[in-house]
Amino acid sequence: YINQCRRLHLLRNQAYVNGEWVKAKSNLVFAVHNPADDSVVAEVPDMDSKDAQNALLTASNAFQTWKDTTAKERSRILRRWFDLCEKNTDNLAEVITAESGKPLAEAKGEVAYGNSFLEWFADSARHINGEIIPSPWPNKQILLTRNPLGVVSVITPWNFPFAMITRKVGALMAAGCTCVIKPSEDTPLSALAAVELAHQAGVPKGVVNVVTTSRKNAPTVGKVMCEDEYVRCISFTGSTTVGKILYGLAAKGIKRVALELGGNAPFIVFPSADIDHAVDQAMLAKFRNNGQACIGANRFLIHEIVFDDFVKKFKARIEKKCVLGPGTKEGVTCGPLINNEQAKKVSGLVDDAVAKGAKVLSGGKFAKNLGNKFYESTLLVDVNQDMQIFKEEVFGPVATCIKMKSEEEALKMANSTRSGLAAYIFTKDLGQAFRMSKNLEFGMVAINDGILSAAEPAFGGVKESGIGREGSLHGAVEYTDLKYTLMSGL
Numbered sequence: 349y350i351n352q353c354r355r356l357h358l359l360r361n362q363a364y365v366n367g368e369w370v371k372a373k374s375n376l377v378f379a380v381h382n383p384a385d386d387s388v389v390a391e392v393p394d395m396d397s398k399d400a401q402n403a404l405l406t407a408s409n410a411f412q413t414w415k416d417t418t419a420k421e422r423s424r425i426l427r428r429w430f431d432l433c434e435k436n437t438d439n440l441a442e443v444i445t446a447e448s449g450k451p452l453a454e455a456k457g458e459v460a461y462g463n464s465f466l467e468w469f470a471d472s473a474r475h476i477n478g479e480i481i482p483s484p485w486p487n488k489q490i491l492l493t494r495n496p497l498g499v500v501s502v503i504t505p506w507n508f509p510f511a512m513i514t515r516k517v518g519a520l521m522a523a524g525c526t527c528v529i530k531p532s533e534d535t536p537l538s539a540l541a542a543v544e545l546a547h548q549a550g551v552p553k554g555v556v557n558v559v560t561t562s563r564k565n566a567p568t569v570g571k572v573m574c575e576d577e578y579v580r581c582i583s584f585t586g587s588t589t590v591g592k593i594l595y596g597l598a599a600k601g602i603k604r605v606a607l608e609l610g611g612n613a614p615f616i617v618f619p620s621a622d623i624d625h626a627v628d629q630a631m632l633a634k635f636r637n638n639g640q641a642c643i644g645a646n647r648f649l650i651h652e653i654v655f656d657d658f659v660k661k662f663k664a665r666i667e668k669k670c671v672l673g674p675g676t677k678e679g680v681t682c683g684p685l686i687n688n689e690q691a692k693k694v695s696g697l698v699d700d701a702v703a704k705g706a707k708v709l710s711g712g713k714f715a716k717n718l719g720n721k722f723y724e725s726t727l728l729v730d731v732n733q734d735m736q737i738f739k740e741e742v743f744g745p746v747a748t749c750i751k752m753k754s755e756e757e758a759l760k761m762a763n764s765t766r767s768g769l770a771a772y773i774f775t776k777d778l779g780q781a782f783r784m785s786k787n788l789e790f791g792m793v794a795i796n797d798g799i800l801s802a803a804e805p806a807f808g809g810v811k812e813s814g815i816g817r818e819g820s821l822h823g824a825v826e827y828t829d830l831k832y833t834l835m836s837g838l
């Protein structure tokens with residue numbers, strides 16, 4: 349443990365409030381484990397609702413000055429934070445791998461991706477414009493200005509423990525808001541590493557605060573973060589179940605919500621598609637972060653004409669490319685699942701599917717000798733809509749292939765879910781691409797690609813996948829209110 353602390357330059361084991369590293373008032377701590385070997389990476393404060401209230405008050409005080417900074421000033425500070433994160437890519441990646449388990453190369457990818465939001469919002473800060481609208485009355489003018497909301501409660505998951513923070517905090521800071529972040533109990537260290545660099549970048553005290561809590565305290569801290577009088581917005585990324593709880597709590601105080609919840613992405617391949625390319629992209633859409641991504645492909649709907657070809661090539665590629673092991677080991681492409689609950693959930697979904705007639709072509713079990721969180725990259729066929737795995741987000745390295753016969757059938761199956769985050773289509777038929785994109789009930793559609801997220805487009809879902817958009821200029825505008833001022837007597 350001590351060795352690891354020494355190696356991880358950006359390891360911080362205290363919470364961050366009002367520009368200072370602090371303990372919980374209770375002095376309690378909880379352990380953060382490395383999912384690869386269950387070792388303790390660090391212990392961090394187990395804060396409670398009182399600590400959260402204090403942090404929210406701090407953010408509220410900081411808002412009084414931060415809201416009056418110029419967009420140019422905020423842009424410069426964000427840019428400095430971006431520069432420092434870029435310089436510290438390796439240090440950040442090591443922390444991400446130590447607590448999330450993902451391979452180092454992927455962790456570096458996450459830093460680049462997460463950091464692109466800081467860069468983007470450093471630019472966007474200066475483009476959050478108002479409007480002047482021709483008035484229906486003589487001698488009067490209508491002004492619409494965009495004002496920052498105030499204090500934002502940021503609650504984030506473990507799968508992209510750095511990027512899910514920069515994506516929200518970059519946007520809200522650009523808009524002129526302040527925040528309290530409650531990172532996932534599985535991965536608080538990436539959040540603390542990120543704010544260490546924010547501190548070095550000169551982010552004023554109180555603008556960004558981090559409150560760490562154990563899973564046990566998450567509901568009470570979450571309640572305060574949704575209900576406290578200082579909070580104007582709750583920005584959450586995580587499961588649909590928790591999202592619904594927070595939405596309910598936010599309703600009491602008519603707080604704004606930004607919710608990025610679960611997905612159940614279809615990956616649809618039509619006969620005209622380039623199958624080799626579709627298989628390449630399927631590997632990215634499915635096995636990135638070992639399947640633990642809300643936009644990860646969850647259901648492969650493959651046209652019967654190309655089904656056998658696709659499945660044969662997909663199986664070969666999985667068996668060649670997926671190398672399971674600890675994220676720090678050279679050559680590893682798939683790490684452990686984050687915790688025992690996730691591991692049980694993934695294996696349970698596969699077992700249920702197999703019991704109902706699905707066939708395992710690859711994997712389908714835990715890897716021998718690697719412990720209980722390493723699940724083999726798995727390919728299932730003969731999957732049908734009665735199986736739990738069709739309805740639920742797997743959040744693990746399991747690809748399920750389902751045969752379909754027509755565009756109509758594919759569309760019907762794809763839309764038969766309460767989620768609506770990302771969808772992937774492979775076709776060379778232009779009309780089909782447009783029709784599918786129009787009719788898929790999803791917030792994001794990729795045609796002939798397996799990766800679609802970046803800082804520039806608007807990320808977000810429809811139906812039970814969430815409310816609001818992240819990234820793009822819309823991502824910053826989410827954190828503003830439109831104010832109407834009437835200038836009369838002109």
Ligand code: ADP
Nearest residue numbers: 503504505506531532533566567570586587590
């Ligand atoms: P995941 O499957 O990504 O862990 P969760 O929705 O369980 O998704 O967790 C996402 C975030 O929500 C984490 O920071 C977690 O601590 C937090 N969380 C879980 N339950 C609650 C709750 N009742 N109130 C507030 N936050 C919660």
